[in-house]
Amino acid sequence: MINSRKLSDLNHFVEKKANDFILTCECNQIQIIVTSTYRDADAQALLYAQGRTSPGRKVTNARPGHSMHNHRVALDVVPLRAGKPVWGTSGEDGKLWQKVGEIGKSCGLEWAGDWKVFKEYPHFQYTGGLTVNDFIEGKILKD
Numbered sequence: 001m002i003n004s005r006k007l008s009d010l011n012h013f014v015e016k017k018a019n020d021f022i023l024t025c026e027c028n029q030i031q032i033i034v035t036s037t038y039r040d041a042d043a044q045a046l047l048y049a050q051g052r053t054s055p056g057r058k059v060t061n062a063r064p065g066h067s068m069h070n071h072r073v074a075l076d077v078v079p080l081r082a083g084k085p086v087w088g089t090s091g092e093d094g095k096l097w098q099k100v101g102e103i104g105k106s107c108g109l110e111w112a113g114d115w116k117v118f119k120e121y122p123h124f125q126y127t128g129g130l131t132v133n134d135f136i137e138g139k140i141l142k143d
Contacts, residue, residue: 001042009038021107036076039069071135074125
């Protein structure tokens with residue numbers, strides 16, 4: 001089972017954007033840590049089960065093979081404040097996440113904090129216009 005945090009496990013186009021994102025956050029005095037990049041089907045299955053057949057709240061709607069993480073084009077991050085992860089999304093925490101989201105978008109990433117359904121503040125991806133079904137069919141990301 002693989003649930004990587006390494007940027008080198010991402011598609012090389014996405015890896016470059018992710019590096020730019022992290023550096024731009026640093027330039028704005030925001031420290032972020034990467035919590036997930038590539039996930040294999042087994043790791044995705046465990047996450048998908050959470051809140052369904054396993055304890056906890058739902059953290060994903062993506063079945064194995066249907067997550068952009070499975071196709072090496074997504075990463076999850078969390079900003080730090082005073083060395084501690086910021087998971088909240090209201091008040092000052094929300095302002096920090098909005099800044100992180102804006103930086104990610106300025107680096108060419110799509111931010112799931114903008115999604116209308118199942119907002120996911122930690123999730124960023126670059127698909128080059130391809131859908132998950134395109135990736136499943138074997139289409140390749142090109143810059």
